[in-house]
Amino acid sequence: MKLYLKPGACSLSPHIVLQELGLAHETEVVDLAKKVTASGANFLDINPKGYVPALTLDDGSLLTEGPAIVQYLADLHPEAKLAPPNGSLARYQLQSWLTYIGTELHKNFTPFFNPAASAEMKSQAGAMLQRRFALVESELASKSYLMGEDFTVADAYLFTVTSWAKFIKFDLSAFPQLQAFQTRVAARPAVQRALKAEGLI
Ligand SMILES: N[C@@H](CCC(=O)N[C@@H](CS)C(=O)NCC(=O)O)C(=O)O
Structure with a gap:
């Protein structure tokens, strides 16, 4: 492939x-x-x-x-075990995370990479990212990865999207759990x- x-x-x-x-x-x-x-x-x-x-x-x-x-x-x-078995509730919860990352995080970064995006569009997307990352921050307070203690494909996606924060100068200092997550995932061979x-x- x-x-x-x-x-x-x-x-x-x-x-x-x-x-x-x-x-x-x-x-x-x-x-x-x-x-x-x-x-x-x-x-x-x-x-x-x-x-x-x-x-x-x-x-x-x-x-x-x-x-x-x-x-x-x-x-x-x-x-x-990078994804729970198909048909299990856990699998739908994984899909819930993948959808959240795709629609609530990933797509709110898009205006920052679009030279045609207005300052207002970037400001609205930035405010949304603050709110959406805050939810991830609270989720990661009680677990190492989005689905618990085991790394799944949702973590690969969250890691990828979150790593864009540095390119758009989005300050992650208010999200220590998320920063710790980034360090944890980056250390994986x-x-x-x-x-x-x-x-x-
Ligand atoms: N819905 C797609 C979106 C993929 C996407 O946004 N890809 C970006 C890079 S992160 C891209 O290739 N953009 C170039 C373009 O749209 O022309 C997915 O989730 O895979």
């Missing part, structure tokens, strides 16, 4: 999961502005959505949307491998 990515973007989340699971894979960097891959392919021919992450499987199938990709990968090796592979460390 091959993961199309941009270093440090939301594609880092499935990249971490691939590393956590030790799955054989290739990666290819995409120039998102030009929609061209590192090998010169038209990215829109590979993923008509034009964004990363995109995962192509060995049979040629395409899977897009980060939350779907990480669950697909986790289900290839259920014994690694698989996370180190993914960060290294993307040239981020």
